Amino acid sequence: xxxxxxxxxxxxxxxxxxxxxxxxxxxxxxxxxxxxxxxxxxxxxxxxxxxxxxxxxxxxxxxxxxxxxxxxxxxxxxxxxxxxxxxxxxxxxxxxxxxxxxxxxxxxxxxxxxxx
Amino acid sequence: xxxxxxxxxxxxxxxxxxxxxxxxxxxxxxxxxxxxxxxxxxxxxxxxxxxxxxxxxxxxxxxxxxxxxxxxxxxxxxxxxxxxxxxxxxxxxxxxxxxxxxxxxxxxxxxxx
Numbered sequence: 001x002x003x004x005x006x007x008x009x010x011x012x013x014x015x016x017x018x019x020x021x022x023x024x025x026x027x028x029x030x031x032x033x034x035x036x037x038x039x040x041x042x043x044x045x046x047x048x049x050x051x052x053x054x055x056x057x058x059x060x061x062x063x064x065x066x067x068x069x070x071x072x073x074x075x076x077x078x079x080x081x082x083x084x085x086x087x088x089x090x091x092x093x094x095x096x097x098x099x100x101x102x103x104x105x106x107x108x109x110x111x112x113x114x115x116x
Numbered sequence: 117x118x119x120x121x122x123x124x125x126x127x128x129x130x131x132x133x134x135x136x137x138x139x140x141x142x143x144x145x146x147x148x149x150x151x152x153x154x155x156x157x158x159x160x161x162x163x164x165x166x167x168x169x170x171x172x173x174x175x176x177x178x179x180x181x182x183x184x185x186x187x188x189x190x191x192x193x194x195x196x197x198x199x200x201x202x203x204x205x206x207x208x209x210x211x212x213x214x215x216x217x218x219x220x221x222x223x224x225x226x227x228x229x
Contacts, residue, residue, distance in 0.1 A: 032216045042120075042206065042220040088159070092216035099172050101161060102149050104208070104218055108158035 002027040006089050006107035014115050017079050021110045023089030024071040029068075029096075033065055033072050036088040038109070043088055045073075079114045087110050119141065120209050121179040122221035129228050141209030148190040149180060149218065153204040154217050162205075165190055166212045177227045197228045 004025045013019055023033070032050045036043035047056045048064035049072060056063050060079075065072045078085055086109040094103050121140040129135050141148050150162040161174035165184035190210075194201055197209040204225050210218040 002164075032217065034218070036220075041204070045217060046220060048217055054176075068148045090218075092218075094216070097171050100162040101174050102172050102174070103147075104149065104216070106151075106159045 002091075002093065002105050004089055004091050004105050004107040006087075006110050008110060010111040010113070011109065012113045012115065014082055018113075019079060019112065021071055021074040021076075021087050021089075021112070022071065022079075023107055025075070025091045025105075026070065026087075027091045027105055028092050029093045030067070030091060031044065031094050032092045034090045034092060034104070035063055035072075035074050035075055036090065038086045039084075045102045046087075054114045079112075081114050081116055084112060118206060120221035122205075122207055122224050124224060125222060127224060127226045128221045129197050129226065130179065131197055131199060131228060133197050135226060136191055136193045139190045139192075139207035139209070139221055141190070141207075142219060144160055145208045145209040145211050146188050147212030147218075148184055148188065149210075150190070150192050151206045151208070152176075153206060153223075154202075156197055159206070162192065182193075194226075199228050201212060202228045211221060 007022045035046040036099045047063045054069040063074045088109045089107045123138045147166045149164040151159040163182045164172045168184045179195045184190040196217045206223045207222045208218040
């Protein structure tokens with residue numbers, strides 16, 4: 001069965017710290033890797049990565065993919081209390097039929113707590 | 117462009133009852149996936165629909181069923197509710213056809229008492 005593993009599962013930091021969240025995967029027919037942020041309810045889309053070595057950046061958040069080593073990292077610099085959330089990594093593997101996993105395979109998430 | 121709409125937002129049911137949840141995807145999106153989320157379990161995949169066809173189904177008992185209509189709206193049904201079915205149920209819509217960006221609805225919080 002394909003899998004996505006995130007580490008650490010939880011992390012507590014102080015405002016201003018820089019954090020790195022990890023996501024490794026073993027997925028057949030990899031197409032892309034996605035990061036989501038989940039605060040209270042719905043996960044919100046952050047990034048989609050398809051090519052190795054190309055950094056995606058949005059404000060203090062950035063992410064990069066290594067398709068050779070099968071992992072991605074999400075960096076958050078100068079953390080703020082509003083960054084406290086669960087960060088989900090998912091790998092998209094299209095054209096699956098009749099299986100018990102969908103096309104989007106999620107890791108269990110990293111719970112980030114940012115203390116003032 | 118309207119986002120993914122799930123109804124109802126909150127639901128309280130008693131054991132043994134059945135429930136139907138609804139998901140309206142983003143206009144133009146033909147793929148809808150359903151997930152169950154409980155504390156400590158992450159997102160558990162339930163079903164995936166594309167153009168009214170169920171493409172994949174997660175490892176859930178037969179009490180969990182779903183369908184998709186011609187307008188891409190989807191429903192999921194849980195019969196004979198158990199206490200363990202209490203969870204946040206999320207649906208995600210995407211264009212399908214190899215396009216991966218998926219957007220989530222706000223979820224339905226189901227409590228079984």
